[in-house]
Amino acid sequence: MTKELKSKLVKNAAGRYVPAVVNGIASIPFKGVNKYRPDNSMAAPPVRTCADYPSDGNKLVKNLKEALKKVGLKNGMTISTHHHLRNGDGLTNVLFDTIKAIGVKDIRWFPSASFPCHEYLIKYLDDGTIHHIEGSMNGPLGRYATDGKMKGTGILRSHGGRYRAIQDGDVHIDIAVIAAPSADAFGNANGVNGKSACGPLGFALGDSEYADKVIVVTDSLVDFPCVPWHIQGNNVDYVVEVDSLGDPSKIVSGTTQVTKSPDRILIAEYIAQFVEESGIMQNGFSFQAGAGGINLAFLLLLKERMKAKGVKARFIRGGSTQYLTEMLEEGLTDYILDGQAFDTEGVRSLRENPNHVNTSPFTSYNFHGKGNFASMLDAVVLGATEVDANFNANVVTHSDGYLLHGIGGWQDCLFGKCVILAIPSFRDRVPIIVDNVTTLCGPGEMIDVVITERGIAINPLRQDLIKKLSNSKLPIRKIKDIQQEVYELCGGKPQQPKLAKDKVAAVVQWVDGTLLDTVFAF
Amino acid sequence: MTKELKSKLVKNAAGRYVPAVVNGIASIPFKGVNKYRPDNSMAAPPVRTCADYPSDGNKLVKNLKEALKKVGLKNGMTISTHHHLRNGDGLTNVLFDTIKAIGVKDIRWFPSASFPCHEYLIKYLDDGTIHHIEGSMNGPLGRYATDGKMKGTGILRSHGGRYRAIQDGDVHIDIAVIAAPSADAFGNANGVNGKSACGPLGFALGDSEYADKVIVVTDSLVDFPCVPWHIQGNNVDYVVEVDSLGDPSKIVSGTTQVTKSPDRILIAEYIAQFVEESGIMQNGFSFQAGAGGINLAFLLLLKERMKAKGVKARFIRGGSTQYLTEMLEEGLTDYILDGQAFDTEGVRSLRENPNHVNTSPFTSYNFHGKGNFASMLDAVVLGATEVDANFNANVVTHSDGYLLHGIGGWQDCLFGKCVILAIPSFRDRVPIIVDNVTTLCGPGEMIDVVITERGIAINPLRQDLIKKLSNSKLPIRKIKDIQQEVYELCGGKPQQPKLAKDKVAAVVQWVDGTLLDTVFAF
Numbered sequence A, B: 001m002t003k004e005l006k007s008k009l010v011k012n013a014a015g016r017y018v019p020a021v022v023n024g025i026a027s028i029p030f031k032g033v034n035k036y037r038p039d040n041s042m043a044a045p046p047v048r049t050c051a052d053y054p055s056d057g058n059k060l061v062k063n064l065k066e067a068l069k070k071v072g073l074k075n076g077m078t079i080s081t082h083h084h085l086r087n088g089d090g091l092t093n094v095l096f097d098t099i100k101a102i103g104v105k106d107i108r109w110f111p112s113a114s115f116p117c118h119e120y121l122i123k124y125l126d127d128g129t130i131h132h133i134e135g136s137m138n139g140p141l142g143r144y145a146t147d148g149k150m151k152g153t154g155i156l157r158s159h160g161g162r163y164r165a166i167q168d169g170d171v172h173i174d175i176a177v178i179a180a181p182s183a184d185a186f187g188n189a190n191g192v193n194g195k196s197a198c199g200p201l202g203f204a205l206g207d208s209e210y211a212d213k214v215i216v217v218t219d220s221l222v223d224f225p226c227v228p229w230h231i232q233g234n235n236v237d238y239v240v241e242v243d244s245l246g247d248p249s250k251i252v253s254g255t256t257q258v259t260k261s262p263d264r265i266l267i268a269e270y271i272a273q274f275v276e277e278s279g280i281m282q283n284g285f286s287f288q289a290g291a292g293g294i295n296l297a298f299l300l301l302l303k304e305r306m307k308a309k310g311v312k313a314r315f316i317r318g319g320s321t322q323y324l325t326e327m328l329e330e331g332l333t334d335y336i337l338d339g340q341a342f343d344t345e346g347v348r349s350l351r352e353n354p355n356h357v358n359t360s361p362f363t364s365y366n367f368h369g370k371g372n373f374a375s376m377l378d379a380v381v382l383g384a385t386e387v388d389a390n391f392n393a394n395v396v397t398h399s400d401g402y403l404l405h406g407i408g409g410w411q412d413c414l415f416g417k418c419v420i421l422a423i424p425s426f427r428d429r430v431p432i433i434v435d436n437v438t439t440l441c442g443p444g445e446m447i448d449v450v451i452t453e454r455g456i457a458i459n460p461l462r463q464d465l466i467k468k469l470s471n472s473k474l475p476i477r478k479i480k481d482i483q484q485e486v487y488e489l490c491g492g493k494p495q496q497p498k499l500a501k502d503k504v505a506a507v508v509q510w511v512d513g514t515l516l517d518t519v520f521a522f
Helices: A064-070 A091-102 A116-126 A141-147 A159-167 A200-211 A262-277 A293-309 A322-329 A344-352 A465-466 A479-490 B064-070 B092-101 B116-126 B140-146 B158-166 B202-210 B262-277 B293-309 B322-329 B344-352 B463-468 B477-488
Strands: A009-011 A018-019 A078-081 A109-111 A130-134 A154-156 A175-180 A213-218 A238-243 A286-289 A313-317 A333-338 A356-358 A379-382 A384-388 A418-424 A447-453 A455-458 A504-509 A514-519 B009-010 B017-019 B080-081 B105-111 B130-133 B154-156 B175-180 B211-219 B238-241 B285-287 B313-317 B333-338 B356-358 B379-382 B386-388 B418-422 B448-452 B455-458 B504-509 B515-520
Touching: A018 A504, A064 A091, A064 A213, A064 A238, A078 A091, A091 A109, A091 A116, A116 A130, A116 A141, A130 A313, A130 A344, A141 A504, A159 A200, A175 A200, A238 B017, A262 A293, A286 B130, A286 B356, A293 A322, A293 A379, A293 A418, A293 B130, A313 A322, A322 A333, A333 B211, A344 A356, A447 A479, B017 B504, B017 B515, B064 B092, B064 B211, B064 B238, B064 B418, B080 B092, B080 B356, B092 B105, B092 B116, B092 B175, B116 B130, B116 B140, B140 B504, B175 B202, B262 B293, B262 B418, B262 B448, B262 B515, B293 B322, B293 B379, B293 B418, B313 B322, B322 B344, B333 B344, B448 B477, B455 B477
Parallel strands: A078 A109, A078 A175, A109 A130, A154 A504, A175 A213, A213 A238, A286 A313, A286 A379, A313 A333, A333 A356, A379 A418, A418 A447, B080 B105, B080 B175, B105 B130, B154 B504, B175 B211, B211 B238, B285 B313, B285 B379, B313 B333, B333 B356, B379 B418, B418 B448
Antiparallel strands: A009 A018, A447 A455, A504 A514, B009 B017, B448 B455, B504 B515
């Protein structure tokens, strides 16, 4: 039962109902894109002094338990972790075993994301060690929250939104625990070296900058200086050496897989053709495509088109894979600007190639900065679980009501110059273009094109694109026509889940910290 | 006439008299090394929103005047600049010409350092455009301040102390103007590319992070992304393109010169022998030596000793020169950790060699962080203008009373494990080992060894070093004996300048922001 059961629901500017109070704190309902104006100051950590830190730079303590005691772990604290180890993360489970053993309760766990491997932590949600999760819940923990079992309310933020929440002081982290594939005893750390190498460590950057106490945990301790220092030792309190951070085979893939589904390959072809015919694919352009099966197929197809036309990109945004690194090495882009690496080639390239550049949610996505990289992208290709006829989209819940995915950088990327949703028109006989998205994650005004295997719908707000593609042989259609066709094919609209309309499992923040929508529980 | 003329002078823990109020703000007298404990929070800049910045990332405005108007330049503001362009800086003079033309007055100029090229600005100190300077004053501006002509009181901080003052909110920067040898229109910038390439840009890091408004000025505008981004565009408001930032031949030397003076070469030999015989020179050691003539000679001599013994350093701290980069390239060190480059080879190596690593006053020197690099150094070789028989040292004024040098990283480096002052025993017939230093910059307890051409004095606090060197053939002597010999040689003690003992030209802060000493005016 959540605390917010009786919290008043208020209607926001998107017409969605959101709780007025979340986990005891008054919320700000979504006011519209670019409408909310912050008037506060950034979080201000206490001033430290070197007099309190070892002058030889050696911050090693014998184990995680000792580190947690030294930083003053207490009931009710907020503890953050990052998800660069993805489904191979072993450390977070050990962290909560340790907290349980110490006997501390009511922790607000603030991960950048949780994965199926963290299903292990359900016992600690049940027994009160963890009070609630603020962060992406991929899979089992999202299901747990949707079943109404979590004591507090989940708060879902994009990657940029999470950095913003830390920077703005919305979330005060008491203790950040940073898994580091390579680190020195001073706390300098990176993710490009070591047996658990994962690529960038940017999801933990804000944690390292603003948390009261920072513990770096590594399974590959190197002599000072650990270079590059994507996490800076100057922000770190203690360093712990462990045998293993997790399962390297689940941290990064040996290879990432391109889709083999004919429908999905067709979608990828449509995207590539659209990007070329719309005039986006020209010398010096930029794009971001992610690492899903459709996206990788799109990359290979776009690459052929770029080669055929002699076009070179200025930069491509990661998550990186071998398909991106090949483009860099073949001279099809000047730079990869990378926030996470999905396969071993991505990690290797980031380690070795100075034009494969480490980025963070601060540089790429933070909406409360002086600009960010996302809005400069000429094209972004994203997925979605649902979209409606007004181009409003969902990326966290399925039509059955279950919260099963995080937002990732999805919302942040909506600020790109041309936002393309690449989606199959149905999944498991469930139509994807719906009357009303289960959860609103992205306002339709920000989504320019929906590309399915049955046709391409351009948002009427983008008359410029419609005009540019007016002579195209691409199957450009009205979104309602595609929707209707799929409804007929699948035997009608998706069934509505029987959610309690006053029982809040989680809320979805917009990039500016206002509440965009509510995930209701069963 | 300074405001502080009538400010009460109070005696601090070092026995020096410092003003209780500086530029209208109550000061904290020095309390002893590691004794002052901060209890405040860091500076908290206002939260910004991308809604206020161009979504295409293009922050270019047509000229500096327009940028200054857009950021709201007003009387009495604090404007910061950095000194990576050293005596080749043309931008700062143009900046104040522009401020004068706009008609704004009473600027607090907060440079990381000023150089002889800034003598041009005396007219703006005279006419009230600049109220006073807080920052190193090398040469003419220091002379101007010592002559009692500056309206406010100069505040001298070390490189780390300056970062600390910004971070801690002691100095609120209204407008940071950052000269950038390479930048993109978003504001990402570095100093390793472009015709005015100077090496690192770390002295401007704190300014970019904490200033209300940040203007990047470049004479080499590149397409986004400018990589590496030592200054991050996410912290930048406006970008201005100009024809030239200054005189490249005075920004970095073509080559840096090793001393040819036999006395100074002898000092260099003594240092090298001391570093070897004390056991400091062993595999994995680290040191910092700077770029003065003696220091470079020491580097060459140490290099021979390292080769002869098969010893490799783990890291050497810059400022970098060709002598350091050769050691890196010959495998005599794993890393150069560099804060500034003094010659073109230093710049080239930083640009090309991933083991030549960019650092900043945050990583290297900030005393109000969770440790810093300086205290981890096995040996540092520093200069001084004066030292007394208790090893107290001066680095800013000469015995004639004139303020002619900045502190640089000198105070920060005193936290190294073995601090060696390498000084000729006299200069222009003026003895350097004095009864009482004109200005106290470094407490004697932090200085381990004084090496002159007439002998080596080890601080009695370092009995461990005295014991290690007990069988050495080095001329190890009592500091008072060397002092006496030089007094006799030079015809007695230096003449005392006729300074007004109640007229404050500038104050010297300790690394923690407390006042260590006062520079009195004539």
